[in-house]
Amino acid sequence: MTFKFFDKLSQDFSELLNDKKEYNVVIEVGKEENKKSFTAHSVVLRYRSSYFYKELENAPANKNHIKTINKPNISAPLFEIILKYIYGGILNIEDKDTKTIYELMINTNELELKELTRKLEIYLIESKDSWLRTHFSLVYRSIFDSNEFKDLKKFYNDIIVKYPNLIFDSNDFTSFQETALVSILKRDDLKVEEIKIWDYVIKWGIAQNPTLPTNSKEWSKENFEALKITLKQCIPLIRYFHIPSEDIWKKMKPYKKILEKQLWNDIIQHSMSPNEPVTSLVLPARIISNSELPSRTISTPELATKANEPFSTIINKEHVAELSSWVDRKSIIYSLANIPYEFQLILRGSRDGFDPKTFWKMCHGHSATIVVAKVTGTDELVGGYNPLEWDNLTEDKYMETNDSFIFSLKNGNVQNSVLSRVKYSHGALYYFNSKYQNIYGPEFGRGEFMMKSQVSDFTQDRLCQCDINPLFGAKYEKPIRATSDEFSIYDYEVFKIIKKQIPNCTIR
Known part of the structure; x- marks a missing residue:
């Protein structure tokens, strides 16, 4: 027979957090006037968080054998919630707004509280998906370079396929990480016309070079070379041979100097003689959606079929x-x-x-x-x-x-x-x-x-x-x-x- 008293254990450890007699760790969080210090016990921190385990190994102790850890990027109210979870194993988010829950997820991930991070991630996806959609850029940029948040990444990747303009037309599109942009351009199912993708890539590249003249006609050879270097990971991912001829001359030609000479020659040749072979790599056309077409209504059992519509986007x-x-x-x-x-x-x-x-x-x-x-x-x-x-x-x-x-x-x-x-x-x-x-x-x-x-x-x-x-x-x-x-x-x-x-x- 085994008796378990987890509630009492949680209560006792929560009370230990408020015991100032035998603490040996001070954690300073926040910045300037919002800075606040919390006291804690190393034995609890080390075994509850691998992050604190490593930090405490390296932190020097003062003459009173107290170690100090600085976390200026975490606010005091958030850290207080996290510290209560570390001690008591309980987190109540019923009265918390969604942005606070999101920030908790990001901070608990940094502190390597994986179980809690995972719970918050699933909660946001299942209960706050509309907020996640509205704050697409904020969340996507913060999770992209992390090895965690696999479900959130899948959630957003599915959105990217259906609603790519959430990224491309967002106010902070040009501040996207290069790795994030490259991962999007690699998708075969990105439902955007290729010439628009070219426009977005050029826009992003120019934003990374704020000293470029506003008018590209005034650019020097060095200016084009700077843009070419900036876009070296993006340029190979454009599906050039699926761009209409009129767009090539109107929108691509002004920037032809960022392309290799052979590639530009192949693009021109293909636009004039589509059946002639080219030397450059020809990537497949992307799958273009009909999502912008008006909805239709069926009043009889006969079905109206939309041209080029995929039979399904969720089953195979x-x-x-x-x-x-x-x-x-x-x-x-x-x-x-x-x-x-x-x-x-x-x-x-x-x-x-x-x-x-x-x-x-x-x-x-x-x-x-x-x-x-x-x-x-x-x-x-x-x-x-x-x-x-x-x-x-x-x-x-x-x-x-x-x-x-x-x-x-x-x-x-x-x-x-x-x-x-x-x-x-x-x-x-x-x-x-x-x-x-x-x-x-x-x-x-x-x-x-x-x-x-x-x-x-x-x-x-x-x-x-x-x-x-x-x-x-x-x-x-x-x-x-x-x-x-x-x-x-x-x-x-x-x-x-x-x-x-x-x-x-x-x-x-």
């Missing part, structure tokens, strides 16, 4: 093969060459909006549909298949079918897909009347996969869920998530699946 062909096999109740997954269905996009949240009403408006009249949602802050892809027609004119009622299912898909850190078929057909899906369609999107079972928002935006409040509540009776076989916690949606898509005309379809 392997997922399509797996989902198709589940629709057909196959025990073996279809091969990629023999997928019997086409997945035609009806709705994409990042393109058409995240208002629940949008779901009911655009999916009305469509049958045989698959909803796939990406959970904010994780690699999870969850969703459901509905063989019935969505109907936004119905009264509140359960819809009956034996063929629906809910699922989670293998993706990133998620190692295995989960399939959960309906077991009580009379409660397979719930259709909401118009009164509630501004709050509820699709609901499979009794909240076993449900999208919900009180602010008409699935990305803004954590009300979506995948929860099997035994009090209400499970309508599906098993849960599709390891947790019943509510979550917000990063993005979601709805597909209509249409049978292909394939004479002989085999499975593997």
Whole structure:
């Protein structure tokens, strides 16, 4: 038998922090008039923080055997919160604004309090994603060169793909680190016209050389050489051979001296004779988004297809093969060459909006549909298949079918897909009347996969869920998530699946 008294232990150590009798460390934080000193005990600091362990090894002691550590970059209010956590193992952030929580995360990372840093990182992603988007430049620049914050970096990299102007058009774009800019330029899925990328790179390079004349026509050879040196990591990443000829002459020619002579000659040759081979490396064209096109509305089951639109931004062909096999109740997954269905996009949240009403408006009249949602802050892809027609004119009622299912898909850190078929057909899906369609999107079972928002935006409040509540009776076989916690949606898509005309379809 083991008895554990963690609450009492935490309380005792918290009281020890206020004991001024036997302290042997002074930590001075803040600057000038905001400077403040805290007393602490080396034995606690060393074993709670590897940062303090190293600092105390090197810090000299005075005649009273007290060591002093200076941390001017941490404010006194923040350090007081951190010190209470070091001693008591408790951090209460309920009354803290988001910027304070962000600063706590940065400072605890510096002090190598990894467990707490990780908790704060996940909290920001899951609960404060709108603040993270609004303060993109501030956060991205502070985490980029760190080896930590892998989930935050993934969160922002996903945003960069969809909304690159958050970076390029930000007021502090020109103060971005070179390494951060290079990592962005390397992306094949950066959805910006190449000539605009060229313009942004030139703008950034000029900002790093404030002594350059304002008018490039007045530049000397040395001026161009300075810009060339500044952009030496960026220049090879531009997709020059995918820039229209008129832009080459209008926007690139004034800066041709920063390019190698062979590259410039190849660019000109390609613009005049696209089929002729060139010596320079030709990088593939980037994937350009249609996100700026106006949203469309579908009032009939016929689908309008947008030109050059990717079939999905959150699932791949392997997922399509797996989902198709589940629709057909196959025990073996279809091969990629023999997928019997086409997945035609009806709705994409990042393109058409995240208002629940949008779901009911655009999916009305469509049958045989698959909803796939990406959970904010994780690699999870969850969703459901509905063989019935969505109907936004119905009264509140359960819809009956034996063929629906809910699922989670293998993706990133998620190692295995989960399939959960309906077991009580009379409660397979719930259709909401118009009164509630501004709050509820699709609901499979009794909240076993449900999208919900009180602010008409699935990305803004954590009300979506995948929860099997035994009090209400499970309508599906098993849960599709390891947790019943509510979550917000990063993005979601709805597909209509249409049978292909394939004479002989085999499975593997």
